[in-house]
Amino acid sequence: MQNLLRFIRMYNVLIIFLFFQGLSINLYLNSNSFQNSVALEHANNYKGKIYSLTNNINEYFQLKKINKQLLNENTKLYNLINSNNKNSIENIKEYKYISSKIINNSIHKRDNFLTINKGNRHGVKPGMGVICENGVIGIIHSTTEKFSLIISILNKKSAISICLKRQNNYGSLKWNGFNYKKANIENIPNHVKVEIGDTIITNGYSTIFPSGINIGIVDSFKKNSESGNQDIIIKLFTDFNKIKHAYVVESDESREQLSLESLKDE
Amino acid sequence: MSKTIIKYIYQLPIFLLIQIYVLNEILFAAYINPYLYLIILIIMPIKTPKWFLLIYAFTFGLLIDVFSGNLGIHSTACLIMVIIKSSISKITIPHNIIEDTDELIMQKIGAKSFILFSSILIFIHHAILFLLEHAAFNFQILIKIILSTLITSIIIYITQLFFYKV
Numbered sequence: 001m002q003n004l005l006r007f008i009r010m011y012n013v014l015i016i017f018l019f020f021q022g023l024s025i026n027l028y029l030n031s032n033s034f035q036n037s038v039a040l041e042h043a044n045n046y047k048g049k050i051y052s053l054t055n056n057i058n059e060y061f062q063l064k065k066i067n068k069q070l071l072n073e074n075t076k077l078y079n080l081i082n083s084n085n086k087n088s089i090e091n092i093k094e095y096k097y098i099s100s101k102i103i104n105n106s107i108h109k110r111d112n113f114l115t116i117n118k119g120n121r122h123g124v125k126p127g128m129g130v131i132c133e134n135g136v137i138g139i140i141h142s143t144t145e146k147f148s149l150i151i152s153i154l155n156k157k158s159a160i161s162i163c164l165k166r167q168n169n170y171g172s173l174k175w176n177g178f179n180y181k182k183a184n185i186e187n188i189p190n191h192v193k194v195e196i197g198d199t200i201i202t203n204g205y206s207t208i209f210p211s212g213i214n215i216g217i218v219d220s221f222k223k224n225s226e227s228g229n230q231d232i233i234i235k236l237f238t239d240f241n242k243i244k245h246a247y248v249v250e251s252d253e254s255r256e257q258l259s260l261e262s263l264k265d266e
Numbered sequence: 267m268s269k270t271i272i273k274y275i276y277q278l279p280i281f282l283l284i285q286i287y288v289l290n291e292i293l294f295a296a297y298i299n300p301y302l303y304l305i306i307l308i309i310m311p312i313k314t315p316k317w318f319l320l321i322y323a324f325t326f327g328l329l330i331d332v333f334s335g336n337l338g339i340h341s342t343a344c345l346i347m348v349i350i351k352s353s354i355s356k357i358t359i360p361h362n363i364i365e366d367t368d369e370l371i372m373q374k375i376g377a378k379s380f381i382l383f384s385s386i387l388i389f390i391h392h393a394i395l396f397l398l399e400h401a402a403f404n405f406q407i408l409i410k411i412i413l414s415t416l417i418t419s420i421i422i423y424i425t426q427l428f429f430y431k432v
Contacts, residue, residue, distance in 0.1 A: 013316040020324040021345050027331075028338025028398060047333065054287060106290070108299045110399045111336060178297050178406055241293075 048115055048147035051104040059101075059244070066244055073133045095210050098122055098248040103147075107180040107240045112154040114138065116246055119146045129208040129249040135215050135237040136160060137246055139208060148248075154180055154240060162215055163203040167192055170203055171232075173215065180240050182219060185232035192230070194221045200234055207254035270311065270367060271318055278326060281306050286333045298414050303330065304391060305422045307348055308384050309429065312355055313366035323348040336399065343394040347387050358383040371426045384422055389415045 008015065059066070100122075104115035118124050120143050130137040130150050138152040139160075151158050153175060160173040162185065171187040185200065198218040204211025216234040224231050285303045293299060307323055327341030334340075359370065359379050372380040392414050400407055 013320070016317050016320045017345065017349050020320055021342065024324065024327065024338045024341035024345060026338070027328075028336075028342060030337075106334065108290075108293050108297050109334065109336065110401075177400055178410070180297070 045144050045147065048103065048117070048144070051115060052117055055101070055103045062244065069133060069245070076133070096250045098124060098250060100124075100246050100248060102243055102246055105152075105240065105243065107154060110177045111156055112152045112180075112240075113141070114150040114152050114246075116148055116150060116248070117146065118248065119143045119148050121145055123250065124148045124248050127208070130246050131209065131213055131249060132238060132243050132246050134239070136202060136209060136213055137238060137240075137243065140248065150246075152240065153183065153236075160209070160215075161203055161206050162200050164188070164192070164194065165199040165201050167194075167198075170205070173200075173234075181236060182233055183216065183236055185218075185234055186229060188230050188232060190223045190225070190228055190230055194218055194230060194232060196220065207251065207257050209249060210251075270314070274306065274310065274322065277306055278322075278329075282326070282329055282333075285330060290334065294413075294417055297410065298417055300414070300418045300421045301391075301395075302418070302421055302425060304344075304347070304388060304418065305425055307344065307351070308387055308422065309369045309371055309426060311367050311369055312352065312359075312364070316352075319348050319351075320345065339395055339398045342398060343391045346394055347391040350390065351387060354383060354386050358386070369429060371429050372423070373430050380426075381419070381423070385415065385419050388418050388422070392418065 098118055100116040100118040102114055103117050104113075106112045106114075114130075114137065116124075116130070124140060124143050126140050126142055128140045130140060136153060138150045138155070138158060141149045141151045143149070153160060153173060155175065156177065158173075158175070161170060162173050163170045169188055169192045171185045173183055174186055175183045188194065196218050200215045200217065202209040202211060202213045202215060214237050216236040219233045219235045221230050221232040281303045285301065289300050289302050303326060307319075307326070310319060323344040324341050327344035328337075330340045331337050355370070359375050363376075364370070364374055368374045370380070370383065375383070389411070392411050396407055396411050396414070397403060
């Protein structure tokens, strides 16, 4: 017993170090499945409150810019109303939008998340898509009563299915973790003719986003003979550094589509 | 010594708020984020009790982690930085010129040894931080580590001027 006490007294620094190091590595490994970390779930609520406070002040200085954005969007929406009635085959799914304010945002990390000020209470549920006036932002990850957390497309885990507007080929959008203005496209085969400046849009197959939402334009591409797929780098339309408002996309028919498609697995 | 411990506990929320609300919003070249909060761990006197230093570093790292969404990254990096701090200080700082309770600032230990001392610590911290965050290693990450070290170092050199006592 005495030896044990002496041992502890001699190596107390090492023991404290190993204890905390083990704790933090454990946290690091477990927080990979983000939702599991209970601490973060709780912290999220408080964080939301704090960030919405500072955001109130911030927002005041950008009223002019936001006004302009809203005006632009209004005109866009008016145009949509006019064109909507014509192509009734294309718009099979109907979508509802929940407008929200972004209260926390990051772009410099490997895994970026955003927080918005709408939650369970307003009908936001995990798995819904989030867009802004310029393009896609991400997918709802988890929600609390008043706030929800979005996995932005600037995240290692996000993969959004896209298509080339001109050629109608499908691929997926990934982010390699460095520049928030650019992202990569995977799974476009070598034989597809891609040109610089081609527009990339969401495809309507996924139940998360409506089809035809702009994502970005092709910045550069390279044929890769090893994988048989091209390495395409695109420039995102959404400037993640500046976004202030977001729209959560909600669709009842999506749920119906999902439940129908899940039948085939049984 | 307990006086200094209380002083550092006071300073924790100040640096935490600066880091979260000011510096996390600043980006150089689109992905470089300065981490000023390291200064408080770097300038702590050599004779600070080790247990306090470790608990402090862990708490600080964890708080930064919670606010940036990825648990365990900053706390791991901070703990490793703190545990090797004493051995780095033995190599870089001439020991006869400082007292036990002196903060390790440029005024006390000289510009050359401060720059060397803090740069090594910041580099180690950033290397661990970004390797854990990206869970990969390639040329781009190396560039990110080096550039971030440079910018954090510059900001820390400037900030430690405020710690001067006339």
